[in-house]
Every structure is written in C-alpha cells, then in structure tokens.
Amino acid sequence: MNNDLRQQFIAFSVSAGVLKFGEFTTKAGRQSPYFFNAGLFHDGATLAKVADFYAQTLLDSGVEFDMLFGPAYKGITLASATAVALAGKGRNTSFAYNRKEAKDHGEGGTLVGAKLTGKVVIIDDVISAGTSVRESVEMIRNAGAEPCAVLIALDRMERGGKDGVVSELSAVQEVSRNYGIPVISIGNLADLLGYLQADPALATHKDAVAAYRDRYGVA
Secondary structure (H helix, E strand, O other), X not given: OOHHHHHHHHHHHHHOOOEEEEEEEOOOOOEXXXXXXXXXXXXXXXXXXXXXXXXXXXXXXXXXXXEXXXXXXXXXXXXXXXXXXXXXXXXXXXXXXXXXXXXXXXXXXXXXXXXXXXXXXXXXXXOOOOHHHHHHHHHHHHOOOEEEEEEEEEXXXXXXXXXXXXXXXXXXXXXXXXXXXXXXXXXXXXXXXXHHHXXXXXXXXXXXXXXXXXXXXXX
C-alpha cells in the first residue's frame, strides 16, 4: 500500500475538518481523542478529492472487481463519487446502492442503479458494528453476485465490544473473518499516529491517541 497516499489522506482529512481532535464519545461508549465524520465531505472539491483517494486505493490494492455497491446512506455518495473518479483513471465501473425503505411503485424494490453482478466492492466510510456490511453482503449474494472486498476511509484498529464483552478482534478483522473478504482502508490508526508524530505542534493529540490505542487497539 502506498504510504505517501495514506499520509496524504490523513492530512487532507484534518485540513478538511473531517478528522478532528478533542473529546468524543464513540458508539461503544468509549471516550475517544479523535473523531472521523465522512459526512463532512460535503462540497464538490472535497468529495472529488476523497473519491480520488478511494479510487486510487482500490486500484493499488490489486483486488479484482466488476462494480461498486454503496450502502445507504453515506455509502451512496461515496460509491457514486468513486465510480466517477475511477472513470477519470480509465476504469469505467458501474455502481448500485440500496434504499432503506422498499419502493412499491416504478421499478420497485430496495436496489437502485446497475444490476448486481460479478465481483462487487462495498464502499463505506468506516466499520463500527459491521451491520451495514452484513446487510450489504446479504443483498449482493441474494442477487447472485459476489462481494469481493470492503473499501473504507478509516480503520480505527480498535477492539470491538458487545454487551460489555470486549473482543480481541477489531470490527474490521471480524468482518474479514466472518465473510472471507478483505477490508481495505485508505488510512488507519497507525497512519494517524505517524501523521501526529511528524508535527511537534500536535504532540498533545499524539499522546492522547497513543494512549487510546494502547487501551483499545488491536495488533
């Protein structure tokens, strides 16, 4: 994986205000010193840039794929923008996405876009509990296609937890194990720490993020 690209992504996310430092509560109830919100890629310039990161990361991964799938809601924008970026790199790729509620008129159903076929890459922002991936895998397989990878923006690399029981695996590792497909990330917690270490002005954040990794991180 291109380490320069990963560092560029972290720097871009910070400059765009998508990756922030402070005190935040995660879905698992943990107090995190950083927060990543892909919903803040909400103008044309930043969306085009993040889509380019997705597209280049996917091409660099070497994964064979036929089309993209974006789970509602954030995945819809990310998958469609990534398809545009791939076309700009000479790889014209179809995409599809799902609705949260089935439509009972017109074409009907919950799926929109190209027919799910061949090897399908699921595109989303992060993996928390893995619910979105599970639903996506089921839809793709029920359509007779094959989920071949999950592509996300940031891998937090922290152990999962449910009902007070902490797993030894991260949500990303659990998804890869449960469905037998790779999870590719543009950047991860190690890249974030590398970025913080390179800037003395961010030393306070570096120590807080490192402490969080030591407490909740996976190998």
